[in-house]
Amino acid sequence: MTSIATLGSHCALQVLKGAKDEGFKTILVCETKREKLYRRFSFIDELILVGSFKEILDQKYTKQLEEQNAIIIPHGTLIAQMSSEEIESIKTPIFGNKWILRWESDRNMKERFMTESKLSVPKSLSSPKEISGLVIAKRHGAAGGRGYFLTTSEKDYKRKRDKLVHKGIIKGDSDLYLQEYAYGVSAYLQYFYSTLKEEIEFFGVDRRYESDIDGLGRIPAPQQIDIDIIPSFNVIGNSPLVLRESLLDEVYSMAERFVEASKRLVAPGMTGPFCLEGVYDDTGKFTTFEFSARIVAGTNLYVNGSPYSTFMYDEPMSMGRRIAREIKNAGKENQLTKILT
Numbered sequence: 578m579t580s581i582a583t584l585g586s587h588c589a590l591q592v593l594k595g596a597k598d599e600g601f602k603t604i605l606v607c608e609t610k611r612e613k614l615y616r617r618f619s620f621i622d623e624l625i626l627v628g629s630f631k632e633i634l635d636q637k638y639t640k641q642l643e644e645q646n647a648i649i650i651p652h653g654t655l656i657a658q659m660s661s662e663e664i665e666s667i668k669t670p671i672f673g674n675k676w677i678l679r680w681e682s683d684r685n686m687k688e689r690f691m692t693e694s695k696l697s698v699p700k701s702l703s704s705p706k707e708i709s710g711l712v713i714a715k716r717h718g719a720a721g722g723r724g725y726f727l728t729t730s731e732k733d734y735k736r737k738r739d740k741l742v743h744k745g746i747i748k749g750d751s752d753l754y755l756q757e758y759a760y761g762v763s764a765y766l767q768y769f770y771s772t773l774k775e776e777i778e779f780f781g782v783d784r785r786y787e788s789d790i791d792g793l794g795r796i797p798a799p800q801q802i803d804i805d806i807i808p809s810f811n812v813i814g815n816s817p818l819v820l821r822e823s824l825l826d827e828v829y830s831m832a833e834r835f836v837e838a839s840k841r842l843v844a845p846g847m848t849g850p851f852c853l854e855g856v857y858d859d860t861g862k863f864t865t866f867e868f869s870a871r872i873v874a875g876t877n878l879y880v881n882g883s884p885y886s887t888f889m890y891d892e893p894m895s896m897g898r899r900i901a902r903e904i905k906n907a908g909k910e911n912q913l914t915k916i917l918t
């Protein structure tokens with residue numbers, strides 16, 4: 578019997594609930610500090626307790642997962658806590674294309690991927706000297722928005738950079754990637770690409786609440802000026818959004834271009850969930866500043882299905898459950914090698 582395993586964080590509850598609903602045994606790789614939390618949920622069949630997630634690279638755990646016929650569902654925590662080399666060296670089968678995760682972690686590779694997908698991408702800057710207008714300084718890797726800042730000049734950039742270095746959040750310039758700030762309404766577009774059906778399914782949209790940038794609007798301008806803080810973009814939670822229906826055609830076209838590019842750039846291409854992240858401007862044009870090549874936590878909103886999954890499924894279909902369904906179908910059709918790496 579196949580089991581579905583994931584790391585205890587990010588969207589683990591959604592993924593394992595979906596796996597259970599599809600009839601799989603569920604395994605959570607859980608840090609001991611979170612054991613009490615995850616024991617509350619009866620759909621988790623087994624906990625593998627570790628001190629840190631990197632321990633799943635140890636032979637002992639690899640064997641344990643192998644005995645259970647486990648498939649790992651990757652999510653943001655895997656990327657945040659392990660290097661691309663470590664992820665690629667995982668012996669347990671991973672759902673989707675583990676090689677694509679490197680393209681997500683490296684900002685320069687990511688930029689190339691988005692450009693190859695013919696997405697509209699904000700210009701990146703190769704040096705702080707080029708700063709004119711509003712620019713966002715972002716950390717490499719999946720930093721979750723912590724230590725990001727906005728700036729409008731080289732002088733201001735240096736001041737903020739030095740402050741973050743002083744706090745020990747970054748080491749220096751090489752930790753930062755500079756990108757023009759894209760104005761508009763942010764939207765995180767969630768998709769599933771079925772390799773079995775060769776079809777894109779649009780699953781939903783969310784917005785992120787990021788601290789402390791999203792709290793700043795509650796502070797009047799004069800007081801904002803008085804307090805000298807560098808607002809960060811650390812995700813605290815997500816809220817739902819539905820799009821004007823006239824925007825949907827382009828939502829699919831962008832995903833088609835992304836999937837096509839993935840096939841050219843990193844075989845076997847995109848498999849399973851992904852997300853295009855950006856903003857809509859006042860003409861309805863979408864600028865993509867980021868993508869995730871795996872399930873995003875914003876899908877946690879839709880455990881009972883979303884306004885869009887309802888058009889495709891006559892049952893509650895979360896992203897976690899959709900992943901499990903794909904694995905189930907691939908198993909039935911003897912096609913598991915197509916969707917695992």
Ligand code: AMP
Nearest residue numbers: 699713722756757758759785810866867
């Ligand atoms: P990221 O790590 O690229 O997902 O960025 C974290 C957050 O920073 C995003 O959720 C946005 O709120 C913000 N952000 C990143 N890049 C840009 C950009 N080019 N323009 C506007 N906001 C951005």
